[in-house]
Amino acid sequence: xxxLKSAKKPSxxxxxxxxxxxxxxxxxxxxxxxxxxxxxxxVAPETPLSDVSLVxxxxxxxxxxxxRDAIVSVGLIPFDLHRIYCxxxxxxxxxxxxxxxxxxxxxxxITHAEALVGxxxxxxxxxxxxxxxxxxxxxxxxxxxxxxxxxxxxxRIGEGIVFPAIDTMEIDNRxxxxxxxxxxxxxxxxxxxxxxxxxxRSRYHLPHYTPHHALIDALATAELFQxxxxxxxxxxxxxxxxxx
Amino acid sequence: xxVELLEISDHLRRFEPFEALPVEVVQELAAQVEVAYxxxxxxxxxxxxxxxxxxxxxxxxxxxxxxxxxLYNRLEEGSLFGQMSLLMHNRVRFPARALEDSLLYIIPExxxxxxxxxxxxxxxxxxxxxxxxxxxxxxxxxxxxxLMRTRIQQLINREPVSxxxxxxxxxxxxxxxEEGVSSLLICAADDPGQVVGIITDRDLxxxxxxxxxxxxxxxxxxxxxxxxxxxxxxxxxEAMLAMLRYRxxxxxxxxxxxxxxxxxxxxxIRYESQNSLxxxxxxxxxxxxxxxxxxxxxIEASFVRMVNEEANSQMVGSAMSVFGRxxxxxxxxxxTERLGAPPIPCCFVALGSMARDELxxxxxxxxxxxxxxxxxxxxxxxxxxxxATFICDGLAATGYPYCKGGIMATTERWRQxxxxxxxxxxxxxxxxxxxxxxxxxxxxxxxxxxGEVGWVEQLKEQIAGQAKKSPYFLFALARNALSRTPPLxxxxxxxxxxxGKHKNSLDLKRRGTAPLAALIRVHALAAGSTxxxxxxxLDDIRDANVLPLGRTEALRDALEFMSMVRLRHQxxxxxxxxxxxxNINPETLSQFDRRNLKDAFQALSxxxxxxxxxxxxxxxxxxx
Numbered sequence: 001x002x003x004l005k006s007a008k009k010p011s012x013x014x015x016x017x018x019x020x021x022x023x024x025x026x027x028x029x030x031x032x033x034x035x036x037x038x039x040x041x042x043v044a045p046e047t048p049l050s051d052v053s054l055v056x057x058x059x060x061x062x063x064x065x066x067x068r069d070a071i072v073s074v075g076l077i078p079f080d081l082h083r084i085y086c087x088x089x090x091x092x093x094x095x096x097x098x099x100x101x102x103x104x105x106x107x108x109x110i111t112h113a114e115a116l117v118g119x120x121x122x123x124x125x126x127x128x129x130x131x132x133x134x135x136x137x138x139x140x141x142x143x144x145x146x147x148x149x150x151x152x153x154x155x156r157i158g159e160g161i162v163f164p165a166i167d168t169m170e171i172d173n174r175x176x177x178x179x180x181x182x183x184x185x186x187x188x189x190x191x192x193x194x195x196x197x198x199x200x201r202s203r204y205h206l207p208h209y210t211p212h213h214a215l216i217d218a219l220a221t222a223e224l225f226q227x228x229x230x231x232x233x234x235x236x237x238x239x240x241x242x243x244x
Numbered sequence: 245x246x247v248e249l250l251e252i253s254d255h256l257r258r259f260e261p262f263e264a265l266p267v268e269v270v271q272e273l274a275a276q277v278e279v280a281y282x283x284x285x286x287x288x289x290x291x292x293x294x295x296x297x298x299x300x301x302x303x304x305x306x307x308x309x310x311x312x313x314x315l316y317n318r319l320e321e322g323s324l325f326g327q328m329s330l331l332m333h334n335r336v337r338f339p340a341r342a343l344e345d346s347l348l349y350i351i352p353e354x355x356x357x358x359x360x361x362x363x364x365x366x367x368x369x370x371x372x373x374x375x376x377x378x379x380x381x382x383x384x385x386x387x388x389x390x391l392m393r394t395r396i397q398q399l400i401n402r403e404p405v406s407x408x409x410x411x412x413x414x415x416x417x418x419x420x421x422e423e424g425v426s427s428l429l430i431c432a433a434d435d436p437g438q439v440v441g442i443i444t445d446r447d448l449x450x451x452x453x454x455x456x457x458x459x460x461x462x463x464x465x466x467x468x469x470x471x472x473x474x475x476x477x478x479x480x481x482e483a484m485l486a487m488l489r490y491r492x493x494x495x496x497x498x499x500x501x502x503x504x505x506x507x508x509x510x511x512x513i514r515y516e517s518q519n520s521l522x523x524x525x526x527x528x529x530x531x532x533x534x535x536x537x538x539x540x541x542x543i544e545a546s547f548v549r550m551v552n553e554e555a556n557s558q559m560v561g562s563a564m565s566v567f568g569r570x571x572x573x574x575x576x577x578x579x580t581e582r583l584g585a586p587p588i589p590c591c592f593v594a595l596g597s598m599a600r601d602e603l604x605x606x607x608x609x610x611x612x613x614x615x616x617x618x619x620x621x622x623x624x625x626x627x628x629x630x631x632a633t634f635i636c637d638g639l640a641a642t643g644y645p646y647c648k649g650g651i652m653a654t655t656e657r658w659r660q661x662x663x664x665x666x667x668x669x670x671x672x673x674x675x676x677x678x679x680x681x682x683x684x685x686x687x688x689x690x691x692x693x694x695g696e697v698g699w700v701e702q703l704k705e706q707i708a709g710q711a712k713k714s715p716y717f718l719f720a721l722a723r724n725a726l727s728r729t730p731p732l733x734x735x736x737x738x739x740x741x742x743x744g745k746h747k748n749s750l751d752l753k754r755r756g757t758a759p760l761a762a763l764i765r766v767h768a769l770a771a772g773s774t775x776x777x778x779x780x781x782l783d784d785i786r787d788a789n790v791l792p793l794g795r796t797e798a799l800r801d802a803l804e805f806m807s808m809v810r811l812r813h814q815x816x817x818x819x820x821x822x823x824x825x826x827n828i829n830p831e832t833l834s835q836f837d838r839r840n841l842k843d844a845f846q847a848l849s850x851x852x853x854x855x856x857x858x859x860x861x862x863x864x865x866x867x868x
Binding site for chain 2: 083204213226230
């Protein structure tokens with residue numbers, strides 16, 4: 001049990017003052033894209049959910065360890081409480097093995113279509129950060145997206161990233177009481193996120209989607225959050241009730 | 245940049261009208277939709293709101309309402325709504341609410357309009373209302389059978405051959421031989437354009453030669469009068485019905501009351517692979533009950549064949565009723581051979597679906613016997629009891645099950661003199677109770693089969709005259725007709741159906757055609773119609789302007805479509821060798837049938853609402 005306690009991060013209990021933190025990071029960040037991202041700012045904690053621009057984000061990885069495993073694909077879809085906007089959805093397939101540099105593309109004359117498959121995160125980073133700017137990220141199990149992106153960025157541009165995130169899995173845990181032994185099983189058994197996502201969705205009578213596709217999982221997460229707000233919150237609920 | 249959202253496009257492509265679109269088009273569309281979740285009970289659209297999108301139900305179910313708050317439709321997975329409001333100046337016409345937790349895919353107006361512009365089938369689907377879609381389905385089905393789309397005038401290949409009524413039979417025979425025809429129209433002596441009768445080869449044989457009449461006999465003496473004729477612009481199936489109904493093989497064709505030709509059975513035979521009239525002939529030739537009951541498979545095969553050849557429900561219902569009537573008539577002939585001729589005049593009556601010309605396989609034998617007023621139970625009682633027993637047993641042996649409610653000539657109450665029958669009807673009409681009517685409404689569909697059939701015509705006149713002047717009777721009959729409602733929203737309702745005996749099936753007769761026939765009966769009696777067939781009654785209802793404009797057409801299509809599905813289901817059961825029932829598993833229906841069936845149920849539901857509104861409350865009905 002001691003281990004269980006120490007595993008919890010104190011930061012989870014006291015979320016940072018996100019607007020102030022973004023202001024500081026906007027000054028300290030070196031990478032221009034990242035600087036821009038922080039400069040775009042973030043909504044105040046008292047903002048009602050109905051006024052918050054959201055973006056559902058999902059990344060697929062080769063494993064669960066950010067130090068060893070790599071990102072395979074990234075999907076995101078902007079939304080708000082009213083609608084999910086498929087026309088603004090983005091999806092990238094990344095090459096987890098050989099990071100392609102701009103020069104190697106020129107040298108090897110790799111075609112555009114092939115390059116699409118072989119992107120490195122560094123190449124898509126400006127677009128990714130632009131898509132996330134001024135939106136609150138919604139994920140299912142926030143540790144994965146946060147840690148993978150943070151470490152991947154550190155590896156490529158020498159500085160990490162932090163961002164507020166709404167976690168649909170955490171919300172689900174708040175409202176669905178599980179039996180004690182189920183929690184234990186879950187702790188040791190590590191049910192894959194996407195299966196847990198499907199289970200959460202079924203509680204709100206959302207349809208079954210094929211899992212393990214970053215964009216579809218992002219869409220599924222966006223729908224799940226809309227449903228959770230309809231059931232557990234109101235459009236007037238402050239965003240700081242749900243973000244971390 | 246557009247990204248592929250296969251999860252959305254694959255789902256859209258499972259449903260009309262997206263299934264007919266090219267894959268790439270649906271994929272492009274999927275990349276443009278918006279998605280929204282609505283918790284059960286939450287409002288999706290409010291009346292009068294501005295609207296610039298069309299909604300697709302991805303999961304859950306949605307209720308759409310009329311302006312006055314009554315339920316208009318219940319939609320499930322794969323349904324579209326909002327398109328009518330788009331067409332109505334972008335204002336919400338039918339408010340919508342989530343009945344269950346629902347996920348909606350929302351198609352922006354620009355994409356929707358583009359699809360309508362680029363794809364005719366898509367535009368047809370969304371621009372036609374439910375009613376028009378059903379119309380299209382029914383007329384498309386009717387187009388598929390040559391009998392239903394060929395007009396009689398196309399069959400006429402020569403001028404009619406005629407002779408004056410004053411000519412002799414000898415001259416008539418010569419004329420027929422010269423012209424090489426098997427029938428001859430007989431015209432008024434002073435007006436060659438006015439047909440007064442017809443003679444056929446058969447008439448010459450039976451009424452002239454066999455009767456040993458002199459050669460100079462006037463042709464008027466052996467001709468058939470009360471000529472049955474048909475209009476040139478009518479369809480071949482209507483000619484077929486007339487021949488079946490009246491058991492004639494030659495039919496004069498008229499245009500503007502002038503004869504333009506004659507069609508014979510042989511002209512029609514090529515339109516039906518095995519003519520139903522041949523089955524009738526076989527029934528009428530049967531020598532005993534055993535031979536008659538042996539014809540049951542043939543009658544069923546004839547039914548299956550007609551359905552497979554896509555004859556319409558009126559055609560099939562009429563043919564089956566003619567078979568049933570012929571069986572009854574043959575049984576009556578066999579009975580009188582055995583029991584002797586009836587001691588007093590009488591009339592054997594068909595009731596219910598056979599009287600309406602809407603009999604289907606497995607339909608009950610509902611019948612009655614009307615006796616002359618000189619009836620004396622002590623003298624004639626035994627005879628008619630034996631006669632009734634012989635007929636009803638024979639019918640049961642031939643595949644017309646006994647009526648469970650005992651509405652048969654074997655029941656003494658339904659084997660009565662004319663004056664008693666007249667009193668029955670007067671009582672039902674003057675002092676109706678819903679309980680009474682529940683059992684007696686079947687008597688308001690009646691047809692004389694054998695004997696003094698004119699008595700039944702008089703009863704029909706009596707009913708038509710009294711019923712339309714008796715608002716309380718019409719009110720009671722209307723309440724009765726509303727006791728069974730169609731399943732609105734169909735699949736959802738279906739799962740919620742209270743009597744879950746057939747949980748995975750739908751009784752199409754009980755929830756569809758029977759309530760519709762009952763509703764049509766109310767309006768027909770209110771309009772003073774003496775017609776019995778539901779389609780004929782609808783004609784009278786339309787002519788009497790009882791219903792709002794266009795409603796009778798909607799009911800006609802609804803009845804035809806529900807009947808078609810029922811017929812196909814029964815034909816399929818018979819082909820598989822199982823008993824034909826009316827329980828349909830909606831999951832076995834095609835998407836096309838399901839959608840049209842829903843539209844048909846919707847039309848019935850609308851008509852029931854109107855009936856309720858037309859005959860509102862007991863108190864006002866009495867005053868009226």
